[in-house]
Amino acid sequence: MSTQLARNRGPAAWLTLTALAVVAVVILIPFALIALNAFKPPADYSAHGPLSFPDGFYTGGIKTFWDTADFGRALWNSILISGSVCVLAVLLSILNAYALGIGRVKGRTWILGAFLIANFLPQEGLVYPLYDLAKEFGLYDTRLSVIIIFTVIQAAFGTYLLSSVLSTFPSELLEAARMDGAGRARILWRVVVPVSRPTLGVLLVFFFIWTWNEFFLPLVFLVSNQNQTVPVALGTLQGQHIMNPLTTSGAALLGVFPTIIFFLIFQRTLTRGVTVGAIK
Amino acid sequence: MLASTVTAVAQRRRSGPRVRDSAARGAGSGAGAGSRSAAYLTYLLPATILFTVVIAIPLVMNVYTSFTDWTGVGPRQWAGLANYRQLVHDSEFWASMWHSLALVAAMAVVPAVVGLLVAAALFDVIAKRFSPRVASVLRACIYLPQVLPIIVAAIVWGWILDPQYGALNVALRDVGLGFLAHDLLGDPNTALLTVMAVLIWFQLGYPVVIFMAALQRTDPALGEAAEIDGATWRQRLLRVTVPQIRPEIYVVLLTCTVASLRAFGWIYALTGGGPGVATQVPSYYSYQSFFTNLDVGYGSAIATVMTLIILVVSVVFLWLQRRHAG
Numbered sequence: 001m002s003t004q005l006a007r008n009r010g011p012a013a014w015l016t017l018t019a020l021a022v023v024a025v026v027i028l029i030p031f032a033l034i035a036l037n038a039f040k041p042p043a044d045y046s047a048h049g050p051l052s053f054p055d056g057f058y059t060g061g062i063k064t065f066w067d068t069a070d071f072g073r074a075l076w077n078s079i080l081i082s083g084s085v086c087v088l089a090v091l092l093s094i095l096n097a098y099a100l101g102i103g104r105v106k107g108r109t110w111i112l113g114a115f116l117i118a119n120f121l122p123q124e125g126l127v128y129p130l131y132d133l134a135k136e137f138g139l140y141d142t143r144l145s146v147i148i149i150f151t152v153i154q155a156a157f158g159t160y161l162l163s164s165v166l167s168t169f170p171s172e173l174l175e176a177a178r179m180d181g182a183g184r185a186r187i188l189w190r191v192v193v194p195v196s197r198p199t200l201g202v203l204l205v206f207f208f209i210w211t212w213n214e215f216f217l218p219l220v221f222l223v224s225n226q227n228q229t230v231p232v233a234l235g236t237l238q239g240q241h242i243m244n245p246l247t248t249s250g251a252a253l254l255g256v257f258p259t260i261i262f263f264l265i266f267q268r269t270l271t272r273g274v275t276v277g278a279i280k
Numbered sequence: 281m282l283a284s285t286v287t288a289v290a291q292r293r294r295s296g297p298r299v300r301d302s303a304a305r306g307a308g309s310g311a312g313a314g315s316r317s318a319a320y321l322t323y324l325l326p327a328t329i330l331f332t333v334v335i336a337i338p339l340v341m342n343v344y345t346s347f348t349d350w351t352g353v354g355p356r357q358w359a360g361l362a363n364y365r366q367l368v369h370d371s372e373f374w375a376s377m378w379h380s381l382a383l384v385a386a387m388a389v390v391p392a393v394v395g396l397l398v399a400a401a402l403f404d405v406i407a408k409r410f411s412p413r414v415a416s417v418l419r420a421c422i423y424l425p426q427v428l429p430i431i432v433a434a435i436v437w438g439w440i441l442d443p444q445y446g447a448l449n450v451a452l453r454d455v456g457l458g459f460l461a462h463d464l465l466g467d468p469n470t471a472l473l474t475v476m477a478v479l480i481w482f483q484l485g486y487p488v489v490i491f492m493a494a495l496q497r498t499d500p501a502l503g504e505a506a507e508i509d510g511a512t513w514r515q516r517l518l519r520v521t522v523p524q525i526r527p528e529i530y531v532v533l534l535t536c537t538v539a540s541l542r543a544f545g546w547i548y549a550l551t552g553g554g555p556g557v558a559t560q561v562p563s564y565y566s567y568q569s570f571f572t573n574l575d576v577g578y579g580s581a582i583a584t585v586m587t588l589i590i591l592v593v594s595v596v597f598l599w600l601q602r603r604h605a606g
Contacts, residue, residue, distance in 0.1 A: 050447040095323045099405035103320025125587035127381035152334040213429040215545040231431040248439045255432035263427040
């Protein structure tokens with residue numbers, strides 16, 4: 001059947017392909033521009049502008065940005081914060097989902113609704129009191145404050161997703177474990193967690209990337225250079241208007257690079273995960 | 281990539297009814313079910329404490345602050361509804377609300393509609409008449425902006441759109457269309473439209489990926505039957521496909537609408553709300569009130585209005601979704 005369809009490539013089919021290819025190319029242009037200019041020598045840039053093919057290989061723009069932004073430290077902060085948040089938020093989601101999805105605690109529909117809405121709440125409505133509380137407890141301008149806040153925000157989504165996944169958990173497995181005399185905690189760690197590993201993996205990846213990309217709360221909470229994440233370091237430099245075209249494309253390349261790496265590593269998981277999220 | 285999506289969805293489809301049976305059996309069995317479920321409450325304890333401190337208390341504090349006059353230090357002065365009265369007469373606030381609607385169009389409505397067309401074209405035409413590999417490569421290209429941190433994407437666009445050295449105007453001059461070169465973000469007449477265009481670029485991939493996954497689980501027999509009955513492609517899309525993927529359409533519209541009200545990073549890096557108030561949005565306005573103008577009461581009032589709007593939008597969407605599902 002597919003060969004029959006393949007032969008049926010009328011003008012309309014070719015037109016559709018062309019249109020979609022044009023859309024894809026237009027979407028990729030900014031990425032191409034970054035690649036084209038990140039290593040372009042300054043003289044070449046001022047002579048031929050952003051569109052010419054570079055006539056040399058120059059790493060000065062990237063180096064300048066790396067040093068001014070203390071990018072190595074920012075990378076480490078981002079890895080530390082996103083890594084801690086994704087693990088802690090998945091743990092918290094598992095505990096909640098175990099009670100709601102498998103324990104079927106009374107009023108779970110309402111509890112789940114509250115978690116979902118907590119995830120949707122605009123951070124603008126929480127930011128000032130959180131800022132105030134963080135100062136009160138001496139947590140302002142610490143990475144710990146951001147880790148705690150995002151653990152809760154990501155776990156709100158994780159609880160919602162994981163609860164509906166666990167509510168379809170095969171009850172034969174739970175019964176068998178109970179017959180063998182396993183307690184609730186043992187069933188959670190020895191039966192539920194291993195069986196749901198694929199979903200937990202998707203959540204880990206999601207939480208890591210989402211936290212990595214966050215800007216608003218980290219901008220407010222991480223004011224000193226030594227605590228800034230990658231987006232905050234980039235954003236504050238942009239705000240200070242000390243960027244020239246070459247450092248900008250160097251900065252953009254350094255900002256794009258980690259996420260492209262994640263994208264390639266996690267592509268399978270991500271696509272599957274987006275689907276999982278959509279069905280709920 | 282495509283294959284894994286198909287199997288994941290297929291597995292879920294297959295496991296659906298069986299699982300619902302066993303859940304029903306589980307709920308009905310044993311009189312001790314109530315007390316047994318109460319024992320699970322301890323597992324909710326860490327989340328209860330954390331959610332109270334990080335979400336519930338700040339939410340209440342923010343609403344309370346919105347009824348006061350406060351610079352952020354010293355005691356709050358009770359102000360009653362003064363902040364809200366000021367909001368009603370604040371033209372910058374109303375401008376920011378209208379701009380929010382524009383951003384909903386750019387981040388939810390346009391991407392959902394165009395995304396549906398693109399997903400249907402990739403699924404129906406490209407994957408079937410050319411090859412699934414081509415479709416999946418095109419999908420990956422369209423999805424790529426979605427993996428960028430917003431701030432990085434905004435910095436890149438700010439650079440491309442720069443009036444002097446930006447790639448867009450340079451390109452226009454190079455091809456002899458210099459008269460079209462324009463400071464798009466600096467002109468109040470074009471700034472908002474430009475931001476909207478950038479947001480569409482960023483957002484399109486999300487509905488495309490979700491809708492393509494949704495199309496995998498639709499019943500091809502329905503579409504074929506409609507085709508035999510002489511339905512056009514458009515009729516099949518609207519009458520056969522759309523009703524089948526309605527849950528995904530709701531999810532996309534809800535999550536994109538919520539995301540569009542959080543356009544802080546874009547505005548921060550692209551325009552700072554300007555020129556004038558041409559691209560001001562509630563998110564950025566509340567941030568300025570909090571941390572630049574030190575008018576915390578007023579910022580809290582803006583944030584409270586945002587929170588209420590998002591609450592209403594989410595409840596309406598969830599209600600609609602439930603009604604259609606049930």
